[in-house]
Amino acid sequence: MSHRLASGGRLIDRAKPQNFTFNGKKLQGYAGDTLAASLLAQDRMLAGRSFKYHRPRGIVASGAEEPNALVSLGRGDHFEPDILSTTTELFDGLQAESQNHWPSLERDLLAINNLVPQFLTAGFYYKTFLRPRAFWKHVYEPIIRRSAGLGKAPDTQARDPDRYEQIYAFCDVLVIGGGIAGLQAALSAAQTGAAVTLWEQTPHWGGRAPVDGVEVDGKAADEWIKTTFQALETMPNVKLRTRCMGAGVHDHGYVLGYERLCDHQPEAGGPRHRLWRMRAGRVITATGAIERPLSFAGNDVPGVMLASALRDYIVNFAVAPGKRVVVVTNNDDAYRSAIVAKQAGLDVPAIIDPRDRVIGALPDQARALGIEVLEGRAIRKVKGGKRVTGVEICRQDSTGGAVERHIPCDAVAMSGGWSPVVHLWSHCGGKLLWDDAQSCFRPDPARPPLGVDGQGMVLACGAANGHLGEVLGDAHQAGLAAGKATGGAKTPADPARDQVAQLAPMQPIWLMPAMASYDLRMKMWLDFQNDVKVSDIQLAAREGYQSVEHAKRYTTLGMATDQGKLSNINGLAILSDALDQPIPVTGTTTFRPPYTPISFGAIAGEARGALFQPLRRTPLHDWHEAHGADWEPVGQWRRPFTYLRAGESRHDAVNREVTNARQNVALLDASTLGKILVSGPDAPRFMDMLYTNMMNTLKPGKCRYGLMCNENGFLMDDGVVARLEDGSFLVHTTSGGADHVHGWMEDWLQCEWWDWKVHTINLTEQFAQIAVVGPKSRQLLERLGGMDLGREALKFMEWAEGRLGGFDARVFRISFSGELSYEIAVPASQGRAFWDRLMREGADLGIQPYGTEALHILRAEKGFIMIGDETDGTVIPQDLNLTWAISKKKEDFLGKRGMERSAMTDPERWKLVGLETLDGSVLPHGALAITGDKNANGQAVTEGRVTSTYYSANLGRGIAMGLVRHGPERMGEVVTFAGPEGAEIKARIIDPVLIDKEGAKQDV
């Protein structure tokens, strides 16, 4: 059984017990434990159930590569699934739940899948669930979804209360990985004078060197780690950060770092995670290596773990994964685990080594401790269900038919060699070499990922660079090269010297025993998390999946949350063997960021709640809010759709507002309208290019409505232009179009007409703009005094500047409602005071504000178009009968050529008309006019569509506009619109102008 040892544990503090729960049961560990270590210390061997077969699974690894021991942490709003227990630091009050079992971890009914594993071989879903078609949605998918999967999603009502943030940082050299290689690389780079940042994903510096008994300069590694860390800490050009994982390397030295600030201290306050957005001149990956499992039958039974993990647990946490440990290895390194276990007082009955002859320092030391070494042997099968009870031994060079021996044990430590962590090197295109001697891929220094300067931007060092023995010399070279490349001019000190025991060559073992029978291969797990076995890969190869990327997707090898950290190389080797080709020919699948999953919170950063998106507020926003505004988003602005009074429905409120605007006086907050100053000697010429109609003839003091099209002739924006002076215009745009139009202007000025003398300045926010609308609007403004706004003094489509009621005002006499109307711009900071004044002065005139819906209805009653309703990016001015606003005199304007193309001059184009339902009802928005015919595909043939449709309180019926084929020629004709659920709505084609066609009302 797994248990805590009486002494030792370099990372734990026995004086600080920590209480936690696992599946509701109260347990205790120590400060410094990982959750996995404390579970093992309590003999919690069973950590979860596998994805497909629901097989019992234990802890395999001690770090980020762990495939099995995923848990859910926290409750309610803090609930989070799929957390690696091996990288979760224990804290007092931690609550963990195991995953993917039903009804309980101990008794999982879905483990029945495991009794018939041939049902779920590679491609099983594809082959089985194709037919009958309807079964997929209603039968197969719900069952599969219950049986497969990892943790549960948080409750839909749960809201993460934690804060997250992102941060931008810059450095010359970023070193990822704080083992001894990373420390040395950082030191050497820093000593050149470069600005260095060093990230380490765990809370500890030094990596696994102390566990592996590495000596530096003749002393234990711990001592060198401490002094080097202290040296780095005092250097002003070095920044050190633990609990910060290099998550992804992207183009141009852009690296994402995932810092976990509060996962280990949830009560500390402050942001939980921080995402570093680093720009580095050079990136050094000192990310170490990951041990590979061996493929033998039952290699997934709880109690089987990586040899390195076994000694990590013993040395770091004083946790023994068993009392009687068998080691199985194809290399010398794992002998360290046997020695460590034996020295910790555990029984180590045997080391099983498939190599025929094992000699060397570590095997000698193991033998001297009385451990039997079984050469040329293999584990035939692991015995046990929910935990290991023993192993059957056979000859490696066999089919596994004959059991030579049975060795009772409760833990198996396995090692199939080491794979450098090449993920970060590979993210941005770094290429790999196959290293035959060590049977691993390692970075090819001749083909690194390239930076902006065409030079390699990533340097690997240490174990991550394939140096599985001594690393400091390599790390020094990387640090020096990166420092020099980023301008570090000083010469660093010589590196320290690390000494490790001489190791005999490993022997690649991809199958154990070498000629294992099918029933054994069916129990050899490659991918523990996704339940992919040796037999699955072989089947995929037989079925023609020769590309590694195809085989991966067919079998799901390496597609789980661990992204194949343990399974990748073993799977490639099996596939290569099945295809009878060398491993480097098969190649690897793609390494993609992030290295391990990062939280959505970190990705979102501050952008949640009120900060999710900027909300633009006009100077009158607070007034609207206080007066019943029913908000509508318009771009990033919020505009009142209507102002609701107590007890009023939205419909009632809109009807009240449109009626009042035509009878009394009404206010609209038009501050969101774009206001762009266009000025300079070439401004008139520029304006003529921007607009379809003539602008250079506009006189100062006058206004003109204009249309803007894109190069294709499609209508893009519209609005009123005021000529301020000979050389300057004020362009009004739509609310949503202001930024785009400004960008559009600058694009033409900077890229095409760079020699034109025109400046543009976006003054949208300089002014609060208020429309004063209705027959009593002049009466109201006259009460304010200061400007003569009489019929002749300020004619329709003129503007004037002055002091209106003491306010600095620019008054435009324009109308989007058909009523007598003024739009008054005052400096934004005076907007609220001006609005308050108008409301006060107009109280006895029946003044009311109106919202965007009333604005729409008022303009629709007058047949005015609205960008975004009558236009959708495919509509040209001619479609809207706006030919009067298209200059025939101008040699050119943006869109002119586009409008001349045959598709634009086609008489069959749908054109704007008014629509009046025969029963007075309101047409559905977007409804299509149907001819009654069907096309070749059996679809209804259409001849038009509704673009704007409202209830008009002023007319007492529904009003609409639409685009209809030959529309203007079909006045009085009745067309049919498709309504909901097959309904047909009859509407008559009419003139879109429904109120005051001659324009008398606005010209009083």
Place this chain on the structure above:
Amino acid sequence: MSERATSALPGTHFKGFVSVQEAGLRGMVTIRCDLASMKLAAALEPLGLAVPAQRKVESAGEMALAWMSPDELLLMLPYDRAEDIAQQLVQSLEGEFATIANVSDARAVFTLEGAGLRDALAKLCPVDFSQIGAGDIRRTRAAQVAAAIWFEAEDRATLICFRSVAQYMFDLLSAAAAPGSEPALYS
């Protein structure tokens, strides 16, 4: 100043590891012109100002002049004086291809103070603040909106944004400066 005039968030402030204070109404005049123009230099002279170098701010008494782009400057001055000075500049630049606009009301301004100034701003702006010191201005973005940041001193900056996003900016700055979230990057 008209007593009716109010800034976007009068008096709003937050005290974190950096203090954030809405600065009230500030006068601002945009000057678009060839920055090498002799006439421009002459127009600025009576104000005691010279054309600032790239990303620099020139100060004289209650006025400061910031470089905004290769053909744009921003004159910062008391709110009450903006309109008059703008008119004065229009007159002195008569005949020159130049555009002057009073943009005082289009903006919100925040004063940021504290040793952790760069640390807070680094959470919002993709800028290497180690390259920026007193007398520098940097146009950038803060999260999703445009911003210009003038470092008046090592631990004091003026941040300018559009008026409509003043609340968003204040919320951003407050979150970035929240006690307990010091990233210890620059400080």
